[in-house]
Amino acid sequence: xxxxxxxxHEWIEVEGTSATVGITDHAQEQLGDIVFVEVPAAGTAxxxxxxxxxxxxxxxxxxxxxxxxxEVTEGNAALxxxxxxxxxxxxxxxxxxxxxxxDTSELAGxxxxxxxxxxxxxxx
Amino acid sequence: MTEAATMEAKAEPLLLPLDSWHxxxxxxxxxxxxxxxxxxxxxxxxxxxxxxxSASLFDVSHMGQLTVAGPGAGAALEKLLPADLxxxxxxxxxxxxxxxxxxxxxxxxxxxxxxEDSFRLVVNGATKHDDIAYLRANLPEEVTLAYHDEMAxxxxxxxxxxxxxxxxxxxxxxxxxFMASASRGxxxxxxxxxxxxxxxxxxxxxxxxxxxxxxxxxxxLADERVKPAxxxxxxxxxxxxxxxxxxxxxxxxxxxxxxxxxxxxxKRRREQGGFAGAETILPLLAEGAPSKRVGxxxxxxAPAREGATIMAGERVVGVVTSGGHSPTLGRPxxxxxxxxxxxxxxxxxxxxxxxxxxxxxxxxxxxxxxxxRRQGGK
Numbered sequence: 001x002x003x004x005x006x007x008x009h010e011w012i013e014v015e016g017t018s019a020t021v022g023i024t025d026h027a028q029e030q031l032g033d034i035v036f037v038e039v040p041a042a043g044t045a046x047x048x049x050x051x052x053x054x055x056x057x058x059x060x061x062x063x064x065x066x067x068x069x070x071e072v073t074e075g076n077a078a079l080x081x082x083x084x085x086x087x088x089x090x091x092x093x094x095x096x097x098x099x100x101x102x103d104t105s106e107l108a109g110x111x112x113x114x115x116x117x118x119x120x121x122x123x124x
Numbered sequence: 125m126t127e128a129a130t131m132e133a134k135a136e137p138l139l140l141p142l143d144s145w146h147x148x149x150x151x152x153x154x155x156x157x158x159x160x161x162x163x164x165x166x167x168x169x170x171x172x173x174x175x176x177x178s179a180s181l182f183d184v185s186h187m188g189q190l191t192v193a194g195p196g197a198g199a200a201l202e203k204l205l206p207a208d209l210x211x212x213x214x215x216x217x218x219x220x221x222x223x224x225x226x227x228x229x230x231x232x233x234x235x236x237x238x239x240e241d242s243f244r245l246v247v248n249g250a251t252k253h254d255d256i257a258y259l260r261a262n263l264p265e266e267v268t269l270a271y272h273d274e275m276a277x278x279x280x281x282x283x284x285x286x287x288x289x290x291x292x293x294x295x296x297x298x299x300x301x302f303m304a305s306a307s308r309g310x311x312x313x314x315x316x317x318x319x320x321x322x323x324x325x326x327x328x329x330x331x332x333x334x335x336x337x338x339x340x341x342x343x344x345l346a347d348e349r350v351k352p353a354x355x356x357x358x359x360x361x362x363x364x365x366x367x368x369x370x371x372x373x374x375x376x377x378x379x380x381x382x383x384x385x386x387x388x389x390x391k392r393r394r395e396q397g398g399f400a401g402a403e404t405i406l407p408l409l410a411e412g413a414p415s416k417r418v419g420x421x422x423x424x425x426a427p428a429r430e431g432a433t434i435m436a437g438e439r440v441v442g443v444v445t446s447g448g449h450s451p452t453l454g455r456p457x458x459x460x461x462x463x464x465x466x467x468x469x470x471x472x473x474x475x476x477x478x479x480x481x482x483x484x485x486x487x488x489x490x491x492x493x494x495x496x497r498r499q500g501g502k
Contacts, residue, residue, distance in 0.1 A: 058172075
C-alpha cells in the first residue's frame with residue numbers, strides 16, 4: 001500500500017487499482033471543529049481534481065476534491081453520525097470514500113508523505 | 125497579472141492594540157473589517173461552550189467608538205436614528221439603527237447618553253468610516269463628532285462575567301443593570317463599562333485606552349474563569365441568540381420592519397416620525413412588510429449557509445442570511461428573509477443546499493434564551 005498527498009490536502013491510499021481517500025490531519029486542524037460531512041454514494045463517478053465530497057466546520061463549508069478519476073465503491077457511513085471523527089482520526093477512521101482508480105498514471109503528480117510535510121511547512 | 129493589478133495589491137490589514145497579545149495566546153488571525161483579528165484560539169466549539177458556561181474575553185476594538193456632542197445633539201441624532209433619545213436617561217444605553225433617507229439600514233449601533241447634549245455611539249467596524257461621513261454630513265455645525273480610535277474595546281461575556289468584573293471593579297455588578305454604562309478608574313486607566321454584548325449572555329463591553337488594553341486583558345485573563353474567544357464563537361453565539369449581523373441579516377437595502385427590528389423604533393417616534401426613512405418605514409409598520417427576517421430550524425446535520433435559497437415547494441420564497449451549526453443545540457440553525465405570508469412560527473419550508481432540499485421550520489428567535497440581568501447584580 002502506498003499513500004500519496006495532494007496540494008489540496010487530501011490523502012489517497014492505493015492498493016492496486018483501489019483507493020481510500022480522506023483529508024489530511026493538517027486540513028482538519030485548519031478547518032477546526034467539523035460538524036457535517038457529505039460523502040459520495042457508491043456508484044458515483046469522481047474525476048481527478050473535481051469536487052467529490054463536502055466538509056463543514058462550524059464556520060464554513062469546504063469542497064473535497066478527488067485525487068483520481070474513478071468510481072466510488074463506498075462512502076464512510078460513520079461520518080454521518082460522527083463527523084468529528086475527521087478531527088480525531090483524519091488519516092485513519094475518518095476516511096471519506098473508497099473508489100476504483102481508472103488510470104493509475106494519475107498518481108504520478110502526487111506527493112509522498114515527506115514531500116507533503118515540506119509542502120505544509122512552507123505554507124506557515 | 126497586469127502591472128495595474130499588481131499595483132492594486134490589497135492593503136495590509138491594520139493591527140489591533142492587542143495584536144501581539146492574541147498571537148501569544150495562540151489566536152489564529154484572519155482579516156475582518158480591515159483588521160487582523162483572532163478567529164479562534166483553542167477552537168470555536170470550546171470557546172462557544174466556555175462563553176455559555178463561564179466567561180470569555182473578546183477583542184472588539186475594530187468597532188467604531190464615537191462621541192456626538194453639542195447643543196441639540198439629541199434632536200439632531202433623532203433625525204437619523206428612530207430611538208426616543210429625549211427619554212433616554214444619562215448612562216442608559218439603547219440599541220438603535222442608523223437609517224438612510226430611503227429607509228434602508230446603514231448600520232446598527234448602541235447609543236448611550238453621556239450628558240445633556242452628548243452621546244456615545246458604538247458602531248460596526250466594517251461600516252464605521254461610512255457612518256462617520258454620513259453623520260458628519262447630516263449633523264448641524266454646532267454638533268461635533270469625535271472618533272475615538274485611541275480606545276480599544278474589550279467584551280467580557282458569559283454567566284460569570286459579572287462576578288469576574290466585580291472582583292476587578294468592586295460594586296460594578298450591582299451598579300449596572302443590562303444596557304447601562306458607567307465610568308470607572310482601574311489600573312490607572314479610565315474605563316467606560318457598558319453592560320451589553322453580542323452573545324445573548326450577561327456581560328460587559330469595556331472601552332479602555334489602547335495603551336492600557338494589554339494590562340486590562342491580562343488582569344481579566346488572570347481570573348481562571350476567563351478564557352479568550354475569537355470571531356468564530358462570537359458569530360455562532362450571536363446566531364443562537366437571534367442577533368442580526370450587519371451586512372448579512374440587514375443591509376442598506378433592507379428596512380427595519382423587514383429586518384424584524386421594529387422594536388428599535390420607539391413609540392413616540394412611531395407617532396411623530398421625523399427620522400430618515402420615516403415616509404417608507406411608518407407605512408410598513410402599519411401595514412406590514414412584504415418579507416421578514418425569521419429563524420429557521422433545520423432538520424438533519426447539514427448546515428445551510430448565507431445565500432442558500434429558501435423554497436416553499438417549487439417556489440423561491442426567500443434567502444438564508446446567516447446560518448451554521450449551533451454548538452449549544454447540536455444542530456444547524458439559520459436566519460433568513462422570507463415572504464411575510466410564510467413567516468409564522470411553525471411554517472414548513474425547504475432550503476436548497478447544493479441541490480438537496482433540507483426541511484426547515486420557521487422558529488422563534490432567539491434559538492437559545494437570553495441571559496441578561498435587567499436588574500443588575502452578579
